[in-house]
Amino acid sequence: MRTRTPKSARMAAIALALAGAGLSTAVPASAAPAAPAPESYVAYEGSSEEAKANEAFFEAVIRSVAEKRAAAPEAAAVTVVYDASRAPTFASQISRSTQIWNSSVANVKLQSGSASSADFSYREGNDSRGSYASTNGHGSGYIFLDYAQNQQYDSTRVTAHETGHVLGLPDHYSGPCSELMSGGGPGTSCTNANPNAAERARVDQLWVNGFAAALDKALGKAR
Numbered sequence: 001m002r003t004r005t006p007k008s009a010r011m012a013a014i015a016l017a018l019a020g021a022g023l024s025t026a027v028p029a030s031a032a033p034a035a036p037a038p039e040s041y042v043a044y045e046g047s048s049e050e051a052k053a054n055e056a057f058f059e060a061v062i063r064s065v066a067e068k069r070a071a072a073p074e075a076a077a078v079t080v081v082y083d084a085s086r087a088p089t090f091a092s093q094i095s096r097s098t099q100i101w102n103s104s105v106a107n108v109k110l111q112s113g114s115a116s117s118a119d120f121s122y123r124e125g126n127d128s129r130g131s132y133a134s135t136n137g138h139g140s141g142y143i144f145l146d147y148a149q150n151q152q153y154d155s156t157r158v159t160a161h162e163t164g165h166v167l168g169l170p171d172h173y174s175g176p177c178s179e180l181m182s183g184g185g186p187g188t189s190c191t192n193a194n195p196n197a198a199e200r201a202r203v204d205q206l207w208v209n210g211f212a213a214a215l216d217k218a219l220g221k222a223r
Contacts, residue, residue: 054133062211080120082121084122126147180194
């Protein structure tokens with residue numbers, strides 16, 4: 001659920017970030033003042049860079065899971081392990097998002113674990129870009145949950161939406177509220193945190209075909 005700001009605002013934000021890098025202090029959502037619907041959280045636009053980042057995140061996660069499965073082929077289910085220790089403010093939203101996805105799809109399950117065993121993690125803080133999924137392409141991806149955005153939009157929807165990127169779904173901001181990956185496109189009144197039938201089917205398809213391909217590669221390396 002990234003957001004886009006006018007160019008002048010983006011340049012100002014970059015200048016401030018460079019001037020005070022490492023000096024800002026994150027404020028938990030419960031303690032932060034209510035956001036007055038700033039312009040930076042109104043317009044949602046997709047971009048090719050964002051789409052590539054989301055795809056890279058999914059590929060990194062599926063590769064991480066496949067490599068662990070290759071090392072322990074007796075595992076009964078395809079499980080994606082996450083670490084939520086760095087996003088304590090959103091513990092309930094992460095738990096609810098996990099329940100939603102685990103009850104919606106059959107071919108992959110999300111499971112809480114330690115940082116050392118996680119395929120991705122959740123983080124929290126302040127970011128003018130809003131919430132997003134990020135990865136360095138080497139299996140260390142994370143979901144960033146922005147305080148202000150989660151005050152303005154339904155927080156469970158934001159979390160479930162970003163988790164959808166972990167499972168392979170792209171943004172589709174022009175979609176209706178009933179479509180989870182439409183993110184903030186339908187506006188702040190949209191509180192739906194459940195994927196629709198097409199999104200559920202797509203995740204199951206990705207984790208049958210995509211995971212099989214990743215597992216073949218992982219097994220090839222293991223031999």
